[in-house]
Amino acid sequence: MLFLKRPPAAPLRPLVMGYWFIEDLQGAHAGKPIDTTPSPAAVLTINFGRPCGSEFAAGAPRTSLLGVQSRPRAWSSGEGCSFVMVMLKPAGLARLFPATGLAASDELLELGAVLGDGPARRLADDLAAAWEPHRVAARLDAWLLGRLAATKPAEEFERFARAWDALRRTSRVEAAARAVAVSTRQLERWFRDHVGHSPRRLLALDRIHSSLLAAQTGQGDAFEGFSDQAHQVRMWRRYLGRTPGRFSRTPRSLLADYFNPAREDVPQGLAHFF
Structure with missing residues (x-):
């Protein structure tokens, strides 16, 4: 399997956390569960190979927009899987894909339903032609900057x-x-x-995500934002479906090991995978 992270261009960094590449052409991870976490992030995904399976009604489209999720999600990989994820901050979702927050909330949308089938297909074809991650990242920079220039922001x-x-x-x-x-x-x-x-729900997702990130990386305070340990346990169980104790006893996935190594700077991290 191949995992890679690349940063966006500097003007995009207030909106985009990074580009995450995952490739499993030989199917090494086939049949193994892929569990993602709730968080304040949204994800634009472009598949170059066979898309991963999902629990959503949209299935696994070639291009998709995953809105802010308030609970864990399960995915399945297979032979020929290859894709890039654009990890969007809340401001990135609001600025780059205005008026989609409610429709994408706890959902996976086909990008064609957001942009139109033609623009979504052209984006996927352009990135697939680039192929090499550094070229894909450069074309994503260009596409997102173009969208930033062409899309009028909401007044507020x-x-x-x-x-x-x-x-x-x-x-x-x-x-x-x-x-x-x-x-x-x-x-x-x-x-x-x-x-x-709501603001309170997004803040709760931010807190629980920060707590999970601290537990994954060993940096930061996993109790920050909670009144006591019992409060932390209740929130973990509500949003993550597991307690901190159970999490500490469960082996981390290959994806979590790569994308959230213990040495990573916590403020820049994203605990997207269990």
Whole structure:
């Protein structure tokens, strides 16, 4: 199997965490479960080979947009699997794919349903022709920058992004609303429109993801944001379907080992795989 991470171009970094490449042409991972975690991230996926199977109604389209997920998801790999994932921050989903947050929430959308079949097919064909990861990353940079220039942001986008930063910093919806001079009801509407979840739900996903990332990497505080250990255990069970104790006794997947090594800087990490 081949795993690779590449960073996006500098202008995209406020919106995109990175490009993750996974290839299993020989089917070494076939039949083994692939479990992904809930998190505030969204994922644009382009398949070069046979797509992985999924539990979603859309199945495994050649190009897809996975919205913000509030629970774990199961996938299945097979021979000929090869794809790249564009890991989007909440602001990236809102800016690059406006008005899709609610439809993509806890869902997998065919990219053709978002962009139109022609643009989605041309993107997939262009990236497949590039083939080498560094060339694919360069073409993704160009495509995303082009989309950034061509797509008009929602009028409230900048305030939505600032509100999310304030919410992460203060953990209070009221403080986030005051920071951008809107009511909490208006802020609720913005979050549902842009990421498909309420501010409190997105904050809970951010906290549980940070706790899992700290547990995976051994860096950071796995208890940060929780009132006590019992609170942490309840939240892990609710969102991850397992307790910290069970997690510590379960072998990590190859994907988690590569994409979240213990040496990784926690603020830049993403615990996408168990």
